[in-house]
Amino acid sequence: MPQVNPKPTRPLQAATLALKGGLMHDPVTQAIAPNIAMSVNHAFAPGDGAFSADGVADLTALPFLYAGWTNPTVRQLELRMAALEGADDAFATASGTAAANAMFFTFLKAGDHLIISDVCYAGVHELACKLLPDYGIEVSTVNLSYLDDVAAAIRPNTRLIHAESPCNPLLRLTDLAALAEITRARGILLAVDSTFATPVATCPLALGADLVLHSLTKFINGHGDALGGCVAGRKDLVERIRSRAGVYFGAALSAQNAWLIMRGIDTLFPRMQAMSASAAKVAAFLQAHPAVSTVIYPGLASHPQHALAQRQMRVPGALIIFQVRDPEAVAQRLARDAAVFDYAFSIGHQRSLVVLLKTQDLLQSTFTLTPAQLADYRRYAGDGVLRLSIGLEDPQDLIDDLDRALTL
Template identity: 80%
Template sequence: MPADSLLSRSVSRPLGEATLTLNAGLAHDPLTRAIAPNIAMSVNNAFTPGEGGFSADGVADLTSLPFLYAGWTNPTVRQLELRIAALEHTDDALATASGTAAAAAVFFSLLKAGDHLILSDVCYAGIHELARKMLPDFGVEVSTVNLSRMDDVVAAIRPNTRLIHAESPCNPLLRLTDLTALGAITRARGILLAVDSTFATPVATCPIDLGADLVIHSLTKFMNGHGDAMGGCVAGPKALVERIRSRAGVYLGATLSAQNAWLIMRGLDTLVVRMRAMSASAHTVATYLQAHPAVSGVIYPGLESHPQHALACAQMRLAGALITFQVRNPDAVAMRLAQASSTFDYAFSIGHQRSLAVFLKTQDLLNSSFELSPEQLADYRRYAGDGVFRLSIGLEDPQDLIHDLEQALSA
């Protein structure tokens, strides 16, 4: 019996996003009728000889086969993949052990020696370093471009350009990429467009609807939403995802565990309500910060002061839960947030149900992660100056968050 046949749940009409987060890919247990998804912990599955589905060229469509081995497909992980595909308006999805593993799956499955990758000049550090430091060792050319400037994108395209990797909003600047405009450029030239939409989530933006070919997420962040499980995914057309699955899903070994898939699905149940609540709170906090005399700059897509606010309104249904801001005495503010806040945890990462704060020094990021041209550096500093506080707003009462920020900023 094909893997997907156990996991589909027929509906007679299109479902809303809140319903999809709960029900997409979900099927009651055929024996117990349990409503909650099972955790299929077995690594091995019994099968009948001849059902393996292998060919001389490698592995066939794994999702059309019986479940065989958890390193390739797993019932719990497959439920998660189907739910993500439904949320992102795609045919299929591949779940991986982390967000960086999902990007690696795309890069190493779709690029070969002699190909050219265009990468957002500012994006998640792990993906930036993977592309800049590892792909050239395999003969892949990499260029970094400010993807908010379409003229720069067109100028960077070469005859061997095969893929553009974008991130919107990007980490940590919260700069946006016009995905509709970029998608028109890539489609006209036969170039694939992959968009890391971790910061937006499908509640705010569905990149496939705007012209992307693939959507990447770190499921560790908002999709899981509880800070207790790592995961990643890439979603897109069936043929493209299957190409990635048959290569990276089998040979790179970045398999998502059934336990983590179950935890992430539990988080997805509340994704819509969490994102709506956190986005509303973030807007309240950002408005407060913008008016504070100790704050020299605030970047939040929901504020009219954001350099791309009009694009945010057109491209994002919610402005999101992330804020960056600058102050004149960051070291003192960081210490007070780390030692005296009752609501913010001073920690890396984002998307937790609890609010997180961290100070990101521009020079530290340049030394460890980003290699920017003088023009790219000037644009980075336009958003970030010498460094920014990045707030990931959680589910606390926003007035309590503001109280702690006031203490940190005014002491």
């Protein structure tokens, strides 16, 4: 007999939503694990659909037609992400950068103005600052932790502010509730990339944001084996993104990757909680080590915005940056000799990663900062930092790796 799930007497807790939110049993077999619908094409009857003169009113109101627009497996991932973020709907893409593209090119046109964090994920920062101006979109980079600077940067044609909290790579925070008050009063959309935080730590929509973005490749997938992205929010906003980007941008997420990412969602809460607990131990070790000059971790009282982290983040996360006198030598030793850490870019794997991020390299390739912005950048990162993405290994093994690299 098909299982009938009674409605809960109260809203489900967030950790439960990671397992149950948006999950649908197979209608034929009642399989609990999501299926992978690999078909590109779906049969339909002539006349089905809700196409309008301007394109598609709401693709999710249509029967499944073509995997470039919607796919049963991808759609279930979208519903699960919407449940996790407390959103009406979500739109999944082939990568996190594709999600940012979908948002920017849906809500911005020639003559509009975008405000973006002066420091954020390099791919999105370069997209905004190097490509959008080619299409007549004005872009300002602002340190969003200073709300007076945000207010001063707003213009009559400002349509969107894009934040990232914690930001990559500084782990600097933005007061999302306070920023949302500014945007709401002026009728400006607020989008927040919450990849580093995940819904385990922060739910930006609950703090007043209009849209929340994720690189699903990172902590939400959690296994380093599938690219993906998404943007979630109010249904009317997500419908606009889907009808534009879903049809015309060609950045559809594959069913295989959607299935892998949903597998990762099942363990998101225990993974993030365990990794945050380990990161706190590693950060405390680094802070006490004589070879380490600075440690930035939202869970440490020494973080410049620790009070905000305590208000805005339920867990402090799994990312740490730290400075040493000779970072290249330490990076070389970790890359060559570490028993546990892998020397690699990206974050959010079940295995711990380390990489050296030089300030000068990022200034040459990505960030163009004013003197005040550069001073704030160096406050967090100096001339460069080693970035740790803590995984699920025993924290003592991670500490031993670091200790060997720091003391040789």
